[in-house]
Amino acid sequence: MVLLSRVLYGGKPTLVKISSLEILTRVSGRNQRALEMKGMAQFHQSGEGYVKPMITLFAIGARYFDKGYAAFFNASTTDPSLFSARDYEGHGSHTLSTAGGNFVPGASVFGMGNGTAKGGAPRARVATYKVCWPAILIGGCFDADILKGFDLAIHDGVDVLSVSLGGGSDNYFEDSISIGAFHAVNHGIVVICSAGNSGPADGTVTNVSPWLITVGASTMDRDFPAYVELKNGQLFKGASVSKPLGEEKFYPLITGRQAKFANASASDALYCESGTLDPQKVKGKILVCLYGDNGFTDISEQAAEAGAVGTVICNDEDNGNQIFAEPHIIATSQINYTSGLALFAYINSSNNPQGTIKAPKTEYGLKPSPLMASFSSKGPNPVTPEILKPDITAPGVDVIAAYSGAISPTEGNYDKQRTPFITFSGTSMSCPHVSGVVALLKAIHPNWSPAAIRSAIMTTARRRDNTGHPMLNGSLVKATPFSYGAGHLRPNRAVDPGLVYDLTVEDYIHFLCALGYNQTIIQIFSNHTYSCSKSARRLHIMNLNYPSITVPKLLNSVTVTRRVRNVGSPGKYSAHVQPPVGVSVTVEPSTLIFMKTGEEKSFNLTLTTKRPGVDGDYVFGELIWSDRVHYVRSPIVVATTATLANT
CATH class of the missing domain: 2.60.40.2310 (Immunoglobulin-like)
Structure with missing residues (x-):
């Protein structure tokens, strides 16, 4: 289970920098016993990553798959303790607990969002399949490991596969997730995947096979505001779950460009890139940085290393007005593009600019919500535009769930903090929300096909926010089905949809025939030889x-x-x-x-x-x-x- 919350492409077509593959099984004594008998407790037996094999009522085992990774990178050159089912980066713990975590009272992130945490299907029995590893120059997830994970999940008799990972391919037959998922669906397993985090550009959605449930990300009505107050009285609403400043007072403000070394690039310093900040200029001040492609917590770590007491991270124009509550090593607030312009104007026009960062707090009842997340990948479907993707959207912004104690909340070695819960944002977070609901639907309707379950979720979805108006995107412009698919998930409605649009595996094979795939290619998906009939070839994909x-x-x-x-x-x-x-x-x-x-x-x-x-x-x-x-x-x-x- 590996934390790589942004879905990124690797250096080669067959490599993708992605995260863990989790499975979620229906509440079934038969399934639990079957998984126990099949050796699910396959943990590494020595080294730092050792976890004693243990079958509990709900977490019933784990597997890991590393042969593809080890063969490519030469396993002898990597840390052997990583070759285990243990989560060293937090992403897998977060997604798995979102899907099937049990009830945990008093859960919070440094005191924010305090309440009882639970997953979508808190009584489900769960197991994990770790298929991704630390990236070394290129992506750390290999097709061989991903496909082996699918194979063993099918063999183990799971009911639901929650796949918070993704990449991209121009063809379904070159996509390991698409191939593995087809075989899973052929065994009645529902496969849910993240849509990707490459928005807001059109045509960026991934995991677009019609046998998948593809999930976009949207916000909730909960917020973690951390206000930035200036000495002149201006107040900007930001977001954070970091610890507050040591003292409630005004501190000098300095921009990254003003704090740069003499030989550093002014543009790099504006974004507070590594090696650009002069500690003599930064020490004791609040550092103001632009956010572009650099990580939120990377910026605050650079600020902390330079001696800043706090950081204000301002969205650049491309990142617009959507902000996220991230944990930081020092007091930090992320503010939107509009507020950032005003803050920079104040600093540049003042001889002694000062400001402070208010302690973060938790607010509920935010309106309008949900909003589509700005990062959520969008349609149209780049492989088959006749199939709308994503299918559905679910909460994927500032989601609180379990975290690994093996790593700091900022993921940096400089940070010695540890927390059992954390906020993450991404379609990796929205995917397990749907997976948990699917597990419940599977328990209520055990005879429904994967397609029928997807239909129930899609046709009962909501397209309006809590003000009664059509859903908006992160820039407060009306969103479209290319962002949210059929709409926002409504679990209770999905239990009783009235009608369903069903599909069989044979329908999907006819779909592949209509794409012009030949017998050799179709055999990659099908367990038997299949020759496309003339009628299947003539099938219109839109049908x-x-x-x-x-x-x-x-x-x-x-x-x-x-x-x-x-x-x-x-x-x-x-x-x-x-x-x-x-x-x-x-x-x-x-x-x-x-x-x-x-x-x-x-x-x-x-x-x-x-x-x-x-x-x-x-x-x-x-x-x-x-x-x-x-x-x-x-x-x-x-x-x-x-x-x-x-x-």
């Missing part, structure tokens, strides 16, 4: 029975087909459409009558552009099937095109 409807190149008119199954009581469902701007939408039939549970009905959705021959941007709408008790929502995503020559 995959997905809970969302995406037409990336609408020339004039197109008709897509969907099939729904009744998982509730007999009833009559009527179609309600909010069409995308400039597109007319008709549903045939517009009424579906179900006489019994399990009955299936098909319908056609015809989309027609009102401006034929025009290249247009993506526009968004929705289809709702309702019996006045259930509201089965599906996003509609359309972009018009002037010619099919581009398809």
Whole structure:
């Protein structure tokens, strides 16, 4: 279990700098005994990383996979204590406890957010599969180790796989997560993956295979404000979970550029990069730095090493107005771009600029929330634009969960602090929220397929915030399904969705056929030889029975087909459409009558552009099937095109 909270690409196509693979099993005595018998307690037996094998009621074991990593880097040159299932970086502890952690009263991060912590499925039995290791020049996660992790999880009989890791590939058959997940789904295992942290740019979403549940990240209504007050009375709201200043008084303020060594780069010093700060200029002051691509805690560590009493981290223009509560080694507050401009203006116009950082506190009831996280990767799907990704969003900002005692909260050697809980932000954090809900749904509906569970989660999601208005992004602009998929997770509604859009493994194989994959490639995914029929080759990708409807190149008119199954009581469902701007939408039939549970009905959705021959941007709408008790929502995503020559 490795902490690498930002999903980054490695140096080669087959290498990705990613984190742990966790599994979550349904509450089942059969499964617990099966995992015990299959040798799940596979811990390293010596060295610093040794953990005594122990099977408890809930945490029933761990495995690790390192042969791919060790072969590439030569295991003799690395620290042998790392070759164990122990978490040395905190990421795995955080994600696993978010998915299936038990009830823990009095949980907090240095006193902030105090309360009872629990995972999404706190009574679930969990096991961990560690597939990633410290990066040495290039990424520390290898396809061989990832695929072996999937293989053993399938062998061990798990029910849910929570995969807080990701990379990228132009083809599904070159993506180890996609391949491993296909085999898992073939065994009835639900696989949930993080969407990636490369937002807010379009087309950055990862883990886009249609057999996955892909999760974006959004905020909660809880906040950890750490206000920055200036001597002239100005007050800026920041965020932090660091310890407060030693004294409540005003301190001199200095920017990184003002504090640089004479031979240091002014631009590097502005971001407080390593080796740029002169301790003689910094000592006893609050250092003001820009945040760009450098890490939050890296900045405050540089400030601490230079002798600063505190740090104010100001977003640069690219990072905008979304801020995050991070732990720091000294008193620190991150403020947004707008506040940063005002702070720099004050420092540059004052002969003796002074300020202070108020102690962080916890606030609830924040409005509007949820907001989409600025870092959350967005659609359109870069591999198959006919499939909307991400599928769903869930809390992924300032999430409090368990942390490893093997490392400091800032991850730096300079920091000697330790904490059992920490705040992390990322789609790695939102992914296990959904995984916990999936585990509960699997327990309530053990016969539902992975696709049916995904449908229940998507079609019951919420697109509005706690003010009743459409969800916004980090810049307070209206978000779209490219950010949140079907919307924000609503667990209780997902238990009783009314109707589901189901898919079988054969449907996914037909999807691969429609992509033009040959028998050799399909055999990578399938356990048996499969020859694509002519009908499978002719299948239009848009007709995959997905809970969302995406037409990336609408020339004039197109008709897509969907099939729904009744998982509730007999009833009559009527179609309600909010069409995308400039597109007319008709549903045939517009009424579906179900006489019994399990009955299936098909319908056609015809989309027609009102401006034929025009290249247009993506526009968004929705289809709702309702019996006045259930509201089965599906996003509609359309972009018009002037010619099919581009398809």
